[in-house]
Amino acid sequence: MAVGCGDDDDDDDEPVATAAPTEAPTEAPTEAPTEAPVAGPVDGSFFSQYTGISGTTLDLHRELYRGIAYTAGNAYNNLLKFTDMDNFVISGEIARGLPEQPDEVTYNFTIRDDVNYHNKPPANGRALTMDDIRWNIERQRTSTRADGTEDTTFFRHPLIYKNIENVDYVDGTNFTVSMNSPQVTWLGDMTDEFNGMLYPDIGEKLEDDNEFGVFSADNVLGTGPFIFDEFELQERAHGVRNDDYFLRKDGTIPGMVDELFFVNLGGDINPQRLAFEQKQIDELASRDRAVMDEIASSNPDVEAFRVGDPNNNLEFAYNYTTNRALSDERIRTAMFLATDRALVAEQHFQGLGRPNPAVNWPFSAWALSQEELSQAPGYRQPKDQDLADARALWEQANAEGHEDVDFRVTTVDFPQYVPLLEWFPAMLNTNLGTEKWNAQAIPVTSLLEYNNSGQASVGYLGGWDQWNSPDPRTRFAQVYSAHPEDGGRGTINFWKYTTPTMEGYINDMFAEFDNEKAQEIIKEAQRFALSDAGSGHLQMVGGLTSWVKWPYLNRAGPFFITYGTTISQELWIDQNDPTFQGKQRPA
Template identity: 25%
Template structure:
């Protein structure tokens, strides 16, 4: 299909979404009345877990989707609900907290009405500050997966059974956000002491109990009758069948075997909207793009600048995704420090003539041959790579596409075995983005090593004024776009959550937020 036709089709899809309330709803669902208890919710799980359930040792998003906020609770949580915007932090196990004026002491007052799930060896005992201390002490000793999130915390103490104090060696602006993030679940002392295997069993304080697992088929959760919020959860059971194929998800939704599924394909969303399903459109993961500066000719910044200038990122977003955000590094749905689309276009214009001039200046007037590794999760990933390949070819950069599975893609990125590569990068928080480019980060795929960048990042972490911190974030993005040009998240895709109209009060969240499932109920 010609590019002009692709864009026209994509614009038509976006206009259709706008006619249906901006894509945030759909179907003809009628008022359902008051919440009622009972029933089983069947909700797609997009992949099987491969590395166990222990949140101290892994970062598998599938694990987080099953146990974070559902089985395990956290000290604090990101707000969800009909009026939630951005990343407002609200209480969970901590009912209140205080931060000292110098930013070096955080005091959390814990709820006194929380019990662990009634499963041996924890047996429904009361939750106390000792569990919190034990969790974060264990995180300090754990692998490098995410212990850096609390690196400035030098001491965690419990003055009494319902108070926890974090002492820091420097102000650390992201701390509350990281405590609300899905990795940082509070675990029972018994699991941390080895009295049960955290990799195979989860015993938490959350609204649901992990009930059973059939490998490669399904995970099942059941209602926790001792959850600390009276009357919650409404559901008796949540079943998570493992469905990775869009066609299988669509068929299961049509037949009624599945209540909730997700897709990034606007055509699938539109078809099911017409069948009376409720569609919620939500900003998803950014597309990531990395250039390896140790592979010639990408050691020359002029070549890297030529690559990113040669690609029509707006056109790619419009034609492949249908709905997208043009971005730099930070996500506009989770950070007020994200650059606007116009600011991105100014820093990274689509300008093939400039790309050709840069290549000539770098001694490559006839271009060069290279490779583009693409990690395939869905068909859109490959089509984006083909779009990039065509744009690069127009300026003389002849890129052979190498399609790999997610596991291979992660391994090759971490070992820097690529010239150019694109994938998805599931980062949410502003500071989390910059952690990727730290010298000791295994996710520093593009080998970014820039002292000025590191100095700016360090400043953002000690700057407690949000407006000043956002200004630093903008400076960081500008430097990455103009002075480094080794990594960018050029567009952010949108996903579509598709649900049967009987599913009520399932509010969207940009973060894996399982606690919101406690509010879900099923109408007649």
């Protein structure tokens, strides 16, 4: 079994390999070939994958659900993209290479002149122009709709565009971005999957409140490698190869599949397993350890991996500021101490999980070590001292005097989250000697509005993703920096947590260009979060994701962070591989 990246300081059955150090290339003696060369990337066949296709809108600039960027993102391009996520290599996509930087605050971009929008209405294959670049940048830079209305749902604004002082659109192929101060993470942040170049007419159409949540292939139109003719929320999506794609025409991508299928098979692993074994889907990722092990043992031809994935986690983001109970330091600290992270790993990840600090553990150079965590209050095993301290704080705060609604945890109606409704409040009730904790589930499509509007007065329990770069600083700030309304970077800091200490750490880490020094700053910020009941986030466990795929599928990765477009543009089907026999179109 091949294994993915991460560190290896855990007790899991399967090790997780770390990247080997890079060595200088050496010249080997030339040998006569002994067998025919392996076929390279070729056109043909189709790629099919199970995914949930859950989200709020097809306006990527105002969406947070990664599943939408992962699927619809295959229709789009960015100015810049990661070409090697593990080694932080960035290159141009719509831009012709990286921008020139005459100084620390100036970026001179040149865009390609061979980029066209998809040949479907209303673009009908027209060329991308500097006016399109301007529209995509300025709507996010100003957080403003076409009618002049300011909109706080432009989630990339505080992360990418807030610190732009000026943009000079010089001519049809060149523009210059001037920052108000050096921005160490900016080029990496620009590759964010949600930062694609949209078609202006479609983007403005989706600014209408009646159109915002309409999911249709008509609303997916970009310059990218696939043209969608079907896109149904929580059902399926289908795209066909764009033969006019500029990176295909110039030979950058020598082989591509004819079609992409994304199908939602529901949360039950058994239909997913059946579809994979019948080759209706080409790969499968799951945290169901037992079933994935069975698939690998029952199908000796498949390739199996386990990868530390920072977006596979369980956290409770809670209302630190206005919740009547959790705004009390003693009650939130009691909750933090009473959380049994070993139990969480077993219940939610079938033992394939590790405790997470505020930077998820796969970021091995940036996260606190497992050894340090094991000695921290809330993470210690056995939990006797933590539970004694938690119960004492609970009693001192007279937590029993609060209403049950003050302890009502919200999750979503994903099948894999339904068990949380029972075991998570039961864990806290048992460990705190109470019956106060309870839980509810809401439709996943309403979660973003539910959190944004403040209806989730206690907090949200579930997976917290948006880890989109191998440098975790931007994502860390999304949660722990002040809310954008208060001048910060905290786009998913829904309950407006802020402290001067944490804000100071965040300012310092973004001012530091030396990675090793930045890593020490972010570790100090994580230690502060441990002393502050998680600083509005009850960090629990990050899981290992189990993957299986058929050998005929040639694709990049799996990586510890996966971009859908990275896969689709470097994916091809070897139709001569013996395992290709029996491959089926998804039902």
